[in-house]
Amino acid sequence: MSAWSELILILVILTNLLLVGGNRLTGLIRFAAVQGLLAGLLPLLVHSHAITARLIFLAALAVALKGVAFPLLLGRALREADIRREVEPFVGSELSTFLGISLLAFSFWLSEWLGIAQAGWLRLMLPVGFFTMMTGLFLIISRHKALTQVLGYLVMENGIFLLGVALVGEVPFIVELGVLLDAFVAVFVMGIAIHHINREFNHMDVHLMARLKE
Amino acid sequence: METGLIFPSAGGIAGAALAAPLLSGVINRTKAVFAGRQGQPLLQAYHDIIKLLGKGAVYSRTTTWVFRAGPIIQFSCAALALALLPMGFQPALLAFPGDFICLAGLLALMRFFLMTAALDTGSSFEGMGASREAAFSALAEPVFLLSLAVLARLTGALSLSGMASRLALHPAEGSGPVLVLTTLALFVVLLAENARVPVDDPNTHLELTMIHEVMALDHGGPDLAFIQYAAQLKLWIMGILVVNALGLGGRGGWACAGGMAALAVLIGIVESTMARLRLLRVPQLMIGAGALSLLALLLTLVRP
């Protein structure tokens, strides 16, 4: 099973790199969906020796929410706003990819420096968790559109989830459910907010909303 | 030390020299099948070269000896690089630690004279092609050498022959994902260096969109034959590197030939299904390939 987990973690890294380097919103939503799917499946493989009904239920719920529900919500918001592409982000595409690679190397170094001894392929889990979190933060900071920032939030959430799986064995059922509910409500509310913002101002540009401070 | 002339690989080199133009035939036939056409004969490239060798030459008054020397040097570099390639069971004619650096150097010399000959004509189209070629190959070089670093780390060998034989016969445990990533990066470099879609369209007729085609615009006759053959040799060389990275090269002549044929079909499929990228997006592609090889390197660092 370790080969499959390693494969999933590598795919997660690849989705992060694609998220950082891409600039078409439909593509970004798709990559985030794939990442959520992979992250949801991971606990099943980590605890493959002790699969319980609870574990299966949580994995199914995570996959359903992150892989299906969120993309649908965000896709609908995108369609209503009728925007296709990121326009001139703060950080250009090639520079973003380069920064993404640097963040990847940094997260590997960071996990080594923290010195938390891990066995076998789990050594990969910690850097991937850090990298995903940092990718999410990067998306929030360096992009204009509100939709991309929601995606950044989702990616950060995936990263925290991965870190949790790496560091903590089992999380109480109620906490897991609470976290998933949290994410769902957040995305739902943000989707509604984006819809209203777009209707009011005719754009989704967070940068331009800075004018509101007057 | 691996310097060796132990197995004279002259047979392998002769075979490569003869088979290289066949690759473009396979690629074109694949594209024709996808497009529902009959397509060119498989041996068309040979006919072209022989036809060109039989012609005279016309030189522009603007050009100097650099223009006349360019095709000769390109052909010589590509031909010499064959001596460094391991093919089939046999190691290369000349193998020593760091021979892949020499390979990169020979290809770079080839590219230098291609660009200089293009600037010699004083034409704006050729200057444009040279400028784009310079930019994209500057980005492809680090990806190429980093991928070879990953292979060197995996196999512990510092020569191409050593890498090829160890990847084929003693692949490391669990190195699958790393090899896939590295091969993908090398494949992108192959597409970039050999003017294939998505970096450059070999079938375009618009000079403003060309990169490699436009640099050979003013050459004709035997000069053009040299340049075309050198380009085909370069495709063969980079193809062998990809096939070796997959571990097929060191398993024998038939596996190697089969791998090359499959690679040519794959290039044809890529050319038929993808559109050529906007020129502004090509650096993104190269940086992405660099990210893949760097990821592969980090993975080899993490495993014990």
Next chain:
Amino acid sequence: MAWLLLSLSILLASGLAAWVLRRESIGLAGAIVGCAAGLVSAAAPLLTGRSCALSLPWSVPYGSFHLEIDALSAFFLLPLFLVGALSAVYAYGYLAPYRRSQPLGRTWFFYNALVASMALVVTARNAVLFLTAWEAMALTSFFLVVFESERKDAREAGWSYLVASHLGTAFLIILFVWLGSRAGSLEFERFGNLDSRAAGMLFLLALIGFGTKAGFFPLHVWLPEAHPAAPSHVSALMSGVMIKMGIYGLLRIYICLGPGPAWWGWLMVAVGVVSGVLGVLFALAQSDLKRLLAYSSVENIGIIALGLGLGMLGRSLGIPALAALGFAGGLLHLLNHALFKSLLFLGAGAVAHSAGTRDIEHLGGLAKAMPWTAGFFLLGAVAICGLPPLNGFVGEFLILLGAYHGACAVGHLAAAGAAAIAAIALIGGLAAACFTRAFGIVFLGQPRSRHAESAHEVGWSMRIPMAALAAGCVAIGLGAPWLLASADRFLGPLGVGAGSWAGSGARGCLLGLTLLWAGLLAIVLAAAGFRRWLLGGRPIGEGGTWDCGYGRPSERMQYTASSFAQPLISLFAPVLRTRRKLATPTGYYPGPADLATTTPDIASRGLFSPAYEAMQALLARFRWLQHGYLQLYVLQLAVTLLVLLIWKLG
């Protein structure tokens, strides 16, 4: 040692005589003879490995006239005297237009004094002597830089060079005083035995002090100003040899401080990567030929630092193969750079001399008017890009091989190796773009201006040095295994073990390289012969450039230098910050349009200019002290003296 003293005395005496007697031929002859004598003195330690020393007392406190030529010093003396002699021959033809306007004897004094002071820097073993020679080097080169003192940009370049040089020397003074106070004397052989924290601080001081002279980023800001402003033979000497004095000083201090912790090597690798990549990027953005070459020197110093950093890492971490390869590659690249950079500067000087302008955008088609210069410049360009079969490739090959050894190692060293590999590959690709641009736009195509149309080939005195340097590039490229057979001798002082060079297997690799290049030459000749046979009886036509059927090409339609570099410049825009001034036609009909791009140095714009302005603002607050009244000044002096007297006697 006797030969060295003979060489120094000939240089200084002939220079003085040339100034006093106002005859430049004495200076020229003295330069050539003195450098020849110097070469003899350098040969013996390199061939036999034995060093010779001389020690005389000197009345300066803590100073002694202590000279020694060991293998490392001899290695640096070699390019010094070689380039010194060849540049002197070149200057005979190059300075011809200036003969009428000013007496050239003074120039020859400074030139000979510069060569002599550099020789003293490399052989001095006493800190006072070293600093005296260092200062003499800076002053004589300053006077050479402002040779064309009627030009404003030359004067300003000279001032900025002098300031930068003295800032670096300030750090060196602190360095030597600290070392001396710990050792109790200012002799180099007594330095050492320091605890790791002090050694670390001293290494940093040396890095900054010597790095200013060497041209590490961001301390390089004087290089692109001073090297273009100086006459070309002086630029060749400065770029080829003088900046290497910084590397020499750094290595000498490294030897004194002993093998340091690994972070020294990491720092050098980082400095090397940054200098190399940024140097070549800025070179791509320049349209002044000599400024381009100056930035390219920054790039090559970066490569040298990269090699030396890998060597230091190898020594700190106990990997002898890496140490041997890194140091050998770095030092060989140093020698190679002296050869091909001097060649390129002499070629650029020939172009400026003949066409009257250094601006690439106004040149073109010079290969027909100056075939020899074009051929030598092409050879230099191929060498500097690190392409086979010339010498640049051998140096970079050794450094890359060391980097691959590092990348295959366990632990963090692999990251250094990977960074070095990626950096050298990127630098190589960008350098190829830069020098195809430089050679192609200047020498190929059609002339872009009347300057270029009226160019002519330069005289024999300017061609012979270029030929000699080109021959040197080819010789090292093909003969590397034999030239480096005795690499142990100059690697020894750096602490690389006796058998490491042989054990790294480098000699076998270099033999393989030479076999390959022999094969390349054979195939080239065969292919050329084949083509000649093919085209034997066939008609060879001539016409205009076909260019896919365009009927009327003109020289204004050729690709320009800034267009050639544009894809790379726009890709690296966050780093380069090129400024564009664009005036487009307004309205519907064609009209005049204008495009100008400039790329100011980011270190000087972002780091030094704000610092200077802040300092100026701070010091402006004290302007009130300058009131102008003579009596008050005298009062201030008297009061200060009184206070000092009371304080010291009380």
